[in-house]
Amino acid sequence: MAFISILLTSLLIVIHPTSSAPWPNSPPPPPPNPAQQACKVTKDPKKCEESLKESPTKNATEIIQTALDISYSTNLIAQSMTQSLYEASVGNLSVITITKNCLDYLENSAYRLISTIDAFEDREIKNCRAWTSAALTYQYDCWSELQIVNNEDTDLINDTMTFVDTLVGYTSNALSFIMAFDVYGDQTASWKPLKTERDGFWEGGGGGGEPELEIPLRLLARSDVSVCKPDYDQCTYETVQEAVNAAPNWSRGWRFVIYVMKGFYEETVRVGIEKQHVVIIGDGMGRTIIAGSLNVSQPGVYTYNTPTLGESSL
Secondary structure (H helix, E strand, C coil): CHHHHHHHHHHHHHHCCCCCCCCCCCCCCCCCCHHHHHHCCCCCHHHHHHHHCCCCCCCHHHHHHHHHHHHHHHHHHHHHHHHHHHHCCCCCHHHHHHHHHHHHHHHHHHHHHHHHHHHHHCCCHHHHHHHHHHHHHHHHHHHHHHHHCHHHCCHHHHHHHHHHHHHHHHHHHHHHHHHHHHHHCCCHHHCCCCCCHHHCCCCCCCCCCCCCCCCCHHHHCCCCEEECCCCCCCCCECCHHHHHHCCCCCCCCCCEEEEECCEEECCCEEEECCCCCEEEECCCCCCEEECCCCCCCCCCCCHHHCCCEEEECC
């Protein structure tokens, strides 16, 4: 009987555990911290909260503005550090090439971040997402290139690479905030870790179906300049790069259409970041062919330098 009594007492203790309810007059819990709520959508919430600690924020708008300011100011410092690395690498072709590429990346990143900051003031959230994503890509590419020469084992390379990695984290935070703002609204309490297409999540496209062609066909029917091989006599330029260089800088009013006639163009074409709204059309697959000849096996050439047609800063 004693054994049964002990067993019943144990069951009662299990069934009726000690209540953890607060005392009647205990103070209410502190209100949720908006920055803490926002940071839960980032890759590293603790580092995110640490980055926002010095700049008190009250709502989603202030959090995003602060995150973008942190990313841009850090980008400027990264540019300065990379410039110092470039100047200190005289005689080392590999480091010189990579740091020059990295400077291009960071210059493009700074431009995209400024565009994002301006767009956010006008609540152009889709543009903010696109441009912050572009800035993040440029920064990550810079970090990836520095990783190639990290075996040089110099403090300046290591310090620069570490700082760019920090920059990538700040911009990733800003992008996460902007996407959460777009998906869940301006109440940080409703923000959740974002899902992607890999999770089976697709954002609504406003009716579904394939997106409309961004460039109206009527614009493709005309061209501002044309390119052809020397045996043609009815075109403006002989190379695609010449035609790109002829495009106006920072154009916001119209698309600059370049018509490349059939032929084989052996060249590497670079579209500067100031050459906006440039459209290049040809005579079709297998008829208009542009092919560069740069590859990573050549001295001083890395992946960044090899695209046949790519955007780069000047």
